[in-house]
Amino acid sequence: NITEIKQKEEALELLNRELKKHTEELALSNKELEQFAYIASHDLQEPLRMVTSFLTQLKKKYSDQLDEKAQQYIYFAHDGATRMRQIILDLLEYSRVGRGEYQVVEVNTKDLVSEVLMLQKRCIETQNAEIKLGKLPDLKVEELPLKQLFSNLIGNALKYHSKDRRPVIEISAEEKDVYWEFKISDNGIGIEEEFKEKIFVIFQRLHHRDEYEGTGIGLAICKKIVDHFGGEIWVESAYGKGSSFYFTIPKQF
Numbered sequence: 001n002i003t004e005i006k007q008k009e010e011a012l013e014l015l016n017r018e019l020k021k022h023t024e025e026l027a028l029s030n031k032e033l034e035q036f037a038y039i040a041s042h043d044l045q046e047p048l049r050m051v052t053s054f055l056t057q058l059k060k061k062y063s064d065q066l067d068e069k070a071q072q073y074i075y076f077a078h079d080g081a082t083r084m085r086q087i088i089l090d091l092l093e094y095s096r097v098g099r100g101e102y103q104v105v106e107v108n109t110k111d112l113v114s115e116v117l118m119l120q121k122r123c124i125e126t127q128n129a130e131i132k133l134g135k136l137p138d139l140k141v142e143e144l145p146l147k148q149l150f151s152n153l154i155g156n157a158l159k160y161h162s163k164d165r166r167p168v169i170e171i172s173a174e175e176k177d178v179y180w181e182f183k184i185s186d187n188g189i190g191i192e193e194e195f196k197e198k199i200f201v202i203f204q205r206l207h208h209r210d211e212y213e214g215t216g217i218g219l220a221i222c223k224k225i226v227d228h229f230g231g232e233i234w235v236e237s238a239y240g241k242g243s244s245f246y247f248t249i250p251k252q253f
């Protein structure tokens with residue numbers, strides 16, 4: 001019996017060692033991937049700037065010599081370059097999350113959300129959106145990533161509104177034992193059940209850019225920020241009726 005226990009213990013220890021090794025390898029490959037994303041996006045900016053600037057020159061200096069088709073080609077090329085620039089900027093942002101660049105400070109989340117709303121004021125006014133603020137706590141947290149998190153989620157709530165009704169967005173938090181649970185809910189287009197996890201994966205979008213602009217990186221950034229905080233993020237949604245995005249932040253960061 002003792003031999004059996006010993007054997008089991010040894011097997012368990014071996015398994016633990018293997019698991020540890022795999023975790024370390026995974027962490028390393030993640031780090032390398034992030035580094036790659038950072039370097040690639042950083043170094044892509046300069047040649048892209050060149051493409052855009054020569055396209056602009058071409059249009060400016062030779063516009064009168066070009067026919068309509070050529071003008072259209074320049075427009076498409078310029079549009080492509082502009083989109084690529086946005087993808088690069090978003091990728092850079094994505095690879096920056098969790099690098100420990102920010103300090104942990106005391107944050108009044110109500111003030112922080114008000115600042116985010118201020119920045120999106122134009123969009124809120126054009127859509128005549130109603131914003132409801134619930135109870136929001138003071139937290140010890142990295143301020144800028146938290147701001148970006150709210151900004152992405154509120155931005156999406158505004159962007160994916162329903163054309164049939166006035167957008168109503170509610171932002172609130174609920175205190176749990178060791179964490180705070182935040183909620184950003186909207187009465188927008190909603191998300192089908194099968195896509196509720198996919199949307200948090202980088203570059204995954206449910207719409208063509210003709211319908212809604214975007215790069216499909218916003219929610220992946222949100223997930224990375226929340227992971228970095230040690231919390232969780234998820235969505236509950238009724239397709240065609242609206243969505244509620246939840247995320248948690250531990251009280252002890």
Ligand code: ADP
Pocket residue numbers: 156157160186188189190191199204205206207213214215216217218219220243
């Ligand atoms: P983007 O908005 O650039 O496409 P995101 O990563 O922010 O990228 O979102 C991924 C997808 O999730 C979006 O393309 C959209 O289909 C869906 N989505 C995100 N937020 C909402 C929302 N509030 N209501 C409905 N769909 C949403």
